[in-house]
Amino acid sequence: MARPAPLLTLRNALGYLFILKELIIYQTRLVLDMAKFVFVTGGVLSSVGKGILTSSIGKMLQARGYTLSVVKIDPYVNVDAGTMNPYMHGEVFVTDDGGETDLDLGHYERFLDISIPKFNNITTGQVYASVIAKERKGEYLGRCVQIIPHITDEIKSRIKSAAKMAGTDVLLVEIGGTVGDIESQPFFEAVRQMRLEEGFENTLFVHIALVPILDVTKEQKSKPFQHSVQELRRIGLQPDILVARCRDPMEEAVKKKISLFGSVPLDAVFTSYDAESIYQVPLELDKQGMGNYIVKRLCLKDGKPEWDPWVSIAKSFMKASKVVRIGMCGKYTKLADSYVSITEALHHSAAKVGVQASIEWIETTKFEEDTSAVCTLDQYQGIMVLPGFGARGTEGKIMAINYARENKKPFLGICYGFQLAIVEFARNVLGYAGADTTEVSPGTKYPVIDFLPEQKTIGVMGGTMRLGAYKIILEKGTLAYKLYGATEIYERHRHRYEVNPEYWKALEQSGLVLSGWSPDKKRVEFMEHPGHPFFLGTQAHPEFKSRPGRPSPPYLGFVEAAAKLVT
Ligand code: GLN
Numbered sequence: 001m002a003r004p005a006p007l008l009t010l011r012n013a014l015g016y017l018f019i020l021k022e023l024i025i026y027q028t029r030l031v032l033d034m035a036k037f038v039f040v041t042g043g044v045l046s047s048v049g050k051g052i053l054t055s056s057i058g059k060m061l062q063a064r065g066y067t068l069s070v071v072k073i074d075p076y077v078n079v080d081a082g083t084m085n086p087y088m089h090g091e092v093f094v095t096d097d098g099g100e101t102d103l104d105l106g107h108y109e110r111f112l113d114i115s116i117p118k119f120n121n122i123t124t125g126q127v128y129a130s131v132i133a134k135e136r137k138g139e140y141l142g143r144c145v146q147i148i149p150h151i152t153d154e155i156k157s158r159i160k161s162a163a164k165m166a167g168t169d170v171l172l173v174e175i176g177g178t179v180g181d182i183e184s185q186p187f188f189e190a191v192r193q194m195r196l197e198e199g200f201e202n203t204l205f206v207h208i209a210l211v212p213i214l215d216v217t218k219e220q221k222s223k224p225f226q227h228s229v230q231e232l233r234r235i236g237l238q239p240d241i242l243v244a245r246c247r248d249p250m251e252e253a254v255k256k257k258i259s260l261f262g263s264v265p266l267d268a269v270f271t272s273y274d275a276e277s278i279y280q281v282p283l284e285l286d287k288q289g290m291g292n293y294i295v296k297r298l299c300l301k302d303g304k305p306e307w308d309p310w311v312s313i314a315k316s317f318m319k320a321s322k323v324v325r326i327g328m329c330g331k332y333t334k335l336a337d338s339y340v341s342i343t344e345a346l347h348h349s350a351a352k353v354g355v356q357a358s359i360e361w362i363e364t365t366k367f368e369e370d371t372s373a374v375c376t377l378d379q380y381q382g383i384m385v386l387p388g389f390g391a392r393g394t395e396g397k398i399m400a401i402n403y404a405r406e407n408k409k410p411f412l413g414i415c416y417g418f419q420l421a422i423v424e425f426a427r428n429v430l431g432y433a434g435a436d437t438t439e440v441s442p443g444t445k446y447p448v449i450d451f452l453p454e455q456k457t458i459g460v461m462g463g464t465m466r467l468g469a470y471k472i473i474l475e476k477g478t479l480a481y482k483l484y485g486a487t488e489i490y491e492r493h494r495h496r497y498e499v500n501p502e503y504w505k506a507l508e509q510s511g512l513v514l515s516g517w518s519p520d521k522k523r524v525e526f527m528e529h530p531g532h533p534f535f536l537g538t539q540a541h542p543e544f545k546s547r548p549g550r551p552s553p554p555y556l557g558f559v560e561a562a563a564k565l566v567t
Contacts, residue, residue: 054107099468201298240264279310415539
């Protein structure tokens, strides 16, 4: 007679323990209201649209009533984006709390209408800096400090802290770079471990990669996609959802191939195809069933999404027939991403006004080489002088400002553009020959723009500018006040220089209006020229707070004024 199977073998004891552990995790999550995690990775090439996909996932969850925050992981060794050239890496996005972060945080803020803290931009530099600091303090007590577990523990603890700080239902985590990058490895390993720790139904991996279309055969090619999923699996990550970035919707046969080789169900494969505006992308993905799939997979309560407000916002971005041409004078004009918050603020404004903004880049060095070329500015309905640093192109920018002021062209000067508008006025109206910012001419006789007092003693470059949101008081009866409709506003900043107090009086006496101040009246924040249809400069960067459907007031006023010139 066969012996009855023992009730408690080692094997089923382990099984019971596992179920118990899962039960405890599940209960604790319910009681502590812990976040679910969605990780977004990318393959084949960079700039494949991870930022827009992450934002769109957020939007789909928001439409279903869920709260969320977002973390961006940047695997480079810099501590933050502040010291990186925008020409190489795109815009430096400034957060309310003064972080100099990756431009994707701007996409998240704009799509989701949330404010993201600087802590949510994790870099290799930060992770190593804190592990090394702990090692020096003796916190590892004689142990050998290693990538696994010490670096990966630090990464996990940062992600989990971000979730705790946000206190939201879901935390989205976008891993920058491409699967296979050497720098990304510890981050992929950390999130692999997080699936074990947080549980299957609390973590979701979404992978996006390019599906190119060959010009000759017009065929959609899935092989690079398959390879990038294989690379993910090689490091222990099985994606749950696959998103193909493709010009057109994906053909069924290609989708089936990706599902089969990627080892995910067919209804977990989606296409992010070219849309008329980026704000259309969440709607397109949700139509394919992505929102419902995510909610189900994360064991969240499903409900009918509320899209109405977003649909009308997205619709306002559909191409309008009236085109407003904006001339953009800047230094990093070869990479449109260098000024992405500014171009978005212009598009938000154009959508509100019901026109289309044609954003055209101008290298101002060409005015320096041939002064008569300034007249070409006539073709634009509005002129912007963009934020920037250093001497290159500044004389040309000052010429453009002069043109806008004298020819009554709508003008918007942001940060450096504001400072150079002060220089232009000092030179051409006050008659201060050679007036300048000390950033360009340290020995100028008329330093109308000079170091902020606290900057004079600063020796290190990283994170030391005047950064983040500060209160500004607007003078009643000015253009700035009219635009904002309030005397107290908050805008974000990123600068080392400002209007020199010694020249305030002379500027004002000659008719320039200083219309916005810091609350202690020690700093100028806005300037304008009364009598001009629209001439506004600000030390701040209002573009960082512009939202689709709720454009930044200076940008809206500027585009409105420019639109009036279109016949
Ligand atoms: N270079 C100027 C400053 O540091 C302007 C900076 C900017 O445009 N963000 O003050």
